[in-house]
Amino acid sequence: MQIYKVGGAVRDRLLERPISEVDWVVVGASAEELLAQGFRPVGADFPVFLHPRTGEEYALARTERKSGRGYGGFTFHASPEVTLEEDLLRRDLTINAMAEDAGGRLIDPCQGQRDLQEKWLRHVSPAFAEDPLRVLRVARFAARYAPLGFRVAPETLALMHQLAESGELQALTAERSWKEISRALMEPRPDVFIQTLRDCGTLRELLPEVDALFGVPQPAAHHPEIDTGEHLLAVLRQCAEHDQPLVVRWACLLHDLGKGVTPAEDWPRHVGHERKGLKLIRAVNTRCKAPRDCQELALLVGEYHTHGHRALELRPSTLLELLQRFDVYRRPQRFEEFIAACEMDARGRLGLERRDYPQAGYLRGAAAAVRAVTVQPLLERGLEGAALGEALKRERLRALETYKAEALGEPGDPPQTPRL
Numbered sequence: 001m002q003i004y005k006v007g008g009a010v011r012d013r014l015l016e017r018p019i020s021e022v023d024w025v026v027v028g029a030s031a032e033e034l035l036a037q038g039f040r041p042v043g044a045d046f047p048v049f050l051h052p053r054t055g056e057e058y059a060l061a062r063t064e065r066k067s068g069r070g071y072g073g074f075t076f077h078a079s080p081e082v083t084l085e086e087d088l089l090r091r092d093l094t095i096n097a098m099a100e101d102a103g104g105r106l107i108d109p110c111q112g113q114r115d116l117q118e119k120w121l122r123h124v125s126p127a128f129a130e131d132p133l134r135v136l137r138v139a140r141f142a143a144r145y146a147p148l149g150f151r152v153a154p155e156t157l158a159l160m161h162q163l164a165e166s167g168e169l170q171a172l173t174a175e176r177s178w179k180e181i182s183r184a185l186m187e188p189r190p191d192v193f194i195q196t197l198r199d200c201g202t203l204r205e206l207l208p209e210v211d212a213l214f215g216v217p218q219p220a221a222h223h224p225e226i227d228t229g230e231h232l233l234a235v236l237r238q239c240a241e242h243d244q245p246l247v248v249r250w251a252c253l254l255h256d257l258g259k260g261v262t263p264a265e266d267w268p269r270h271v272g273h274e275r276k277g278l279k280l281i282r283a284v285n286t287r288c289k290a291p292r293d294c295q296e297l298a299l300l301v302g303e304y305h306t307h308g309h310r311a312l313e314l315r316p317s318t319l320l321e322l323l324q325r326f327d328v329y330r331r332p333q334r335f336e337e338f339i340a341a342c343e344m345d346a347r348g349r350l351g352l353e354r355r356d357y358p359q360a361g362y363l364r365g366a367a368a369a370v371r372a373v374t375v376q377p378l379l380e381r382g383l384e385g386a387a388l389g390e391a392l393k394r395e396r397l398r399a400l401e402t403y404k405a406e407a408l409g410e411p412g413d414p415p416q417t418p419r420l
């Protein structure tokens with residue numbers, strides 16, 4: 001049996017980028033031989049095994065897809081007769097279809113090295129279409145390597161288009177899609193992921209609610225030349241530039257969905273888009289099987305992001321309701337994530353990239369002010385039950401009034417912040 005290093009590790013070594021994990025391909029061996037050596041199978045039908053000590057993935061060299069219950073609803077044909085070249089020729093992109101033998105010699109039957117140099121994401125063969133997830137993978141690689149100047153080859157984009165139109169993407173399981181979407185959102189250019197999916201007609205299939213934002217005008221406070229979809233791309237870019245975690249990026253992706261369903265006579269102000277968007281956000285959350293923390297923050301940001309932007313104008317009672325809705329006493333982190341999402345949204349407006357977002361500090365200070373109110377003095381006064389709850393609320397409101405007066409100066413007109 002021969003073992004070769006394949007895929008991402010070879011690609012990233014040539015690109016002189018950090019290598020996250022190493023995949024191996026095994027030629028000239030059967031599943032039984034690997035099992036006898038202590039390898040553990042991953043999944044039922046997919047010919048991948050974990051090394052008994054290192055835990056790295058070893059795949060048997062494989063060829064065409066066959067139907068089966070296994071990985072994402074299909075499995076591959078693997079046997080000791082399959083050669084390394086046959087295996088490489090059925091991989092997704094030329095830059096992923098290179099291997100290295102034990103002596104470090106490069107095996108590159110699909111000109112992957114040339115495409116690395118010329119910065120093309122190019123599919124290897126029509127076998128690309130055997131796994132529709134590859135459409136998302138290409139968009140994810142585009143998001144990762146855009147800063148290096150990589151582009152999707154026109155013929156690959158055309159094939160991705162065909163796959164989107166064939167309806168094959170519908171066969172993808174939510175789990176596999178979510179894995180790609182969530183990884184892509186964490187790449188350096190998540191906006192390129194969305195843009196690439198749009199370019200090949202896949203966004204309409206995968207996230208029609210997001211696709212609907214393109215072409216929808218923005219409120220006047222925005223730069224007039226960018227529409228809601230382009231604004232979303234700018235927001236995602238800000239998320240990456242500010243190293244935001246996945247929960248924030250997911251919430252940003254969905255925060256404006258309501259603008260895609262406001263009637264044209266409500267354009268460009270989109271009055272009430274926050275509430276209108278909730279149903280759509282819920283639908284996307286469920287369909288994508290997003291994790292619970294992502295789902296929760298997306299709904300909260302969708303509903304309250306304009307509150308965030310208008311924080312300095314909010315009455316203390318409204319501010320208190322907002323803080324309570326976020327449960328800042330027990331979940332301070334979630335409020336921080338909300339603030340971050342609002343800030344990225346604001347920064348996604350052209351011209352605001354570098355300016356301050358005073359709402360962030362103000363909201364943080366407000367949360368600290370209510371958290372500083374302690375229940376002990378009220379207990380000492382013998383309060384309990386509903387009376388205690390009322391008194392605590394009054395104290396918190398007072399704390400916010402004092403905070404607001406000190407932070408913004410009294411009484412004065414509240415500063416006007418534009419609707420975003």
Ligand SMILES: Nc1ccn([C@@H]2O[C@H](COP(=O)(O)OP(=O)(O)OP(=O)(O)O)[C@@H](O)[C@H]2O)c(=O)n1
Nearest residue numbers: 007008009023090091092093096097131133134
């Ligand atoms: N749907 C897929 C998934 C994977 N591969 C092949 O399997 C390799 C390993 O896949 P994976 O570990 O998912 O991705 P990497 O390319 O290693 O990239 P990453 O850095 O994102 O892990 C890829 O390089 C590619 O050759 C493929 O052709 N089609």
